[in-house]
Amino acid sequence: MTRPLRVRPITPEQHLAFLRTQPSASFLQTPAWGQVKNEWRSESVGWFDGDELVGAGLVLYRKVPKLDRYLAYLPEGPSIRWDAATLDDWLTPLRAHLKASHAFGIRMGPPVVRRRWHADTIKKALADDGLNTLGEVPADEADPAAEAVRDALVAAGWTPVPTTGGFSAGQPAFNFQLPLAGRTEDEVLAGMNQLWRRNIKKAAKNGVEVTRGTRADLADFHRVYVETAERDHFTPRPLSYFERMWDALTAEDPERLTLYLAHHEGDLVAATTLVRVGEHAWYSYGASTTEKRDVRGSNAVQWQMIRDALAAGATVYDLRGITDTISSDDPHRGLIQFKVGTGGEAVEYLGEWDLPINRVLHKAFTVYMGRRG
Template identity: 30%
Template sequence: MPEILLTDWNDIIEKKPHAHILQSGAWGELKSSFGWEAVRVKAGEHSAQILFRKLPLGYTIAYLPKPIPKIFGENTALGDEVDRICLERKAIFLKVEPDTWEEKDDHLSLTGWQIGDPIQPPRTIVVDLRGTEDEILARMKQKTRYNIRLAGRKGVTVRAWDDIDAFNEMIQITGGRDGFGVHTREYYQRAYDLFHPGGSAELLVAEYEGKPLAAVMVFISGNRSWYMYGASNNQERNRMPTYLIQWEAMRWAKEHGAEEYDLWGVPDRDEETLEKHFTGTQRNEGLWGVYRFKRGFGGEVKRAAQALDRVYKPFLYTLYRTATKK
């Protein structure tokens, strides 16, 4: 079947309430604004949104984030269609990150794949939003509950926000302080413009006496929500604004039908190692401090199923892997 239009794709996604936000039409449009091409295909009842990035000499790399079904194996027709599209665009390989957790992964039994490096954070913490707000709070660490309430007592308030310039300034500070990469101001503006009007995202800000202290951009699709982008400056940190804003983001997601809240990224270590450093103070660099913060909200540590590369041009794939190896 030929490629399908964005409007048709949005109709498909609307009928699949469990689709991942990375398979949404808006996500494809976001990535298309920054060097990728989104191609959407359908075979029978199954469908996939694939992202292509151009390489020299007309070659591409293909990326399929969090597909709705397993596209190879039992869904042969869709797998064949994806192969056709990838070969047509001279893809060296197709990277697939399945929308399932590690313990449920059986993709490695398939032939024609290489174990790939993940693009999205492989390990995360997922907070259960079911039950009452008191029940959600009760599942958190005592110190986190205390800090959420302390922020309110210290005059911190949270509201919806649309100041992307200020958000970008704040997230640049956060990335430099905590040692992780951030996007450009244009990227955050495009994400807001694509997702917010339809109610699939909200930007929240925590303030004290009208002064922005922290902000988060939270996304929702069906019964799942994701905290992808967050920022805080170095002012009034004793007022614990980051704790209150995360709680308000969870409340927003719950009010809009989410049953879980994905905190989107912690160090990719086994849970025993993570818990050891959660209670200790010897590791604060990079995502270790982020893990300590996120773990306090309760939830379950999960690891995504293995990222896999479907290789179409083995020699060029080897060159590419060698050139991009960190």
């Protein structure tokens, strides 16, 4: 790079064309995601080296009540050269563009992996009553380049968004992923623990059938999803959200979003959604009925998604967020126990970062959002 980078708006078509040149990017950084999050204003932006598009990002703008000022948010993005020696060359023109767009602050989530813990390491940690968090466990892999990015962000005035158990108000820093690159179905299955393998086999023996659904099946998915929300004590999203997600993502790419339905003797027992961008596949939403849980529909549908991701050329099957807690008395511990059964690994990203442009407005907005819960 011999001249300063410039950031300017790009069309969704330009944005999507750039993403197709990359191995992958978060589905939260696709142009279609701006249509899903319709309570925000969205904009695709590009980094240009001369006339060449060398980076891209989806910006979501959240308006301050009664003011023409916005929080600019780039979830799990942007898609730029995070390994660049001079990260400021990329972030400074972004700040200038967003400031000109009336942003009072920027929040982003660098897609940079800091540490990894393999399945065996996690299992040993879960068995150690003296450990409370993954952070206390020596990582199997730690990337010095990620620490360099972290140092560069701090030096440029960015601050990490506080988390509780690895979660913040936005996207989780800790995720669980199943590596697929260079592996066969048999190898992936063999890497799972005995319980997972037994449950997959049991589902097949019980006659559980997993099929792909259509938009018309979203209502059935949502019925089971609401039941799951009541059982697990979380607030469900409305059916309209999933219909909007289906319409936006499948219009962008017919293979972007897939709905899976697991039936047993005609009864829907589990349903999930899978999102794929390039070589990365995400298990995004899941639901199961309380009745017939013993037929193991959830394991059957997970295994089908993994097989399909592998067949589509995905190198990562992402089970999304976990907390970093492994304490025996923490209710979130069960989440990592379930996911570690796949034989995958816990992955810590750098988390989300804030850059105030107008400090007074940024602080006031943070307090306002906190009061809204």
